[in-house]
Amino acid sequence: EIVLTQSPATLSLSPGERATLSCRASQSVSSYLAWYQQKPGQAPRLLIYDVSNRATGIPARFSGSGSGTDFTLTISSLEPEDFAVYYCQQRSDWPLLTFGQGTRLEIK
């Protein structure tokens, strides 16, 4: 099973700042990595798929990068609605899908 480790567990920033979230895989997942956002009491929402492709309706301030085992989600300038939990997910080991444990992005 491919294990995804996200860091940091919690990130405290202010609106307008840049956020950088990390996801590291226990083995290469090629470019098969996605990012989701989840707000309290809500379902996850797809942000980025296959490392760097923004999903429909996702603002340009969200971007993804990386390859192999190390990946990054960047939010260029935080808006109040961006404070949430973020998960990475790999599909390289299809059909076994795994998620990271999440990074909580909180208001400083």
Add this chain to the structure above:
Amino acid sequence: QLQLVESGGGVVQPGRSLRVSCAASGFTFSSYALHWVRQAPGKGLEWVAFISYDGTNKYYADSVKGRFTISRDNSKNTLYLQMNSLRAEDTAVYYCARDASHFGSGNIDYWGQGTLVTVSS
């Protein structure tokens, strides 16, 4: 607009069974593969099961294999998860989620709001 609406959750005793459902609308249900993903209270996401667009291919997480069965009725635009021999560790919100392709790719593009299943005596 696209909707996935889960139902059927509730409190069930250990060892008993429960079936949860997911009613879909706003897209051509029979053209997409689907998943169940769960989230234990205060925890992260865990993939549970997959079914292809026509129901011919099904896959399960090891944690539920042999106990859970995924199925779909394309005439009713509905996805199901039959859960048998339930355990306390199956307590979670169960999400229905759409795969971006017919046969399955692991790209999950839409999620329902979830239904809570609590296994407790």
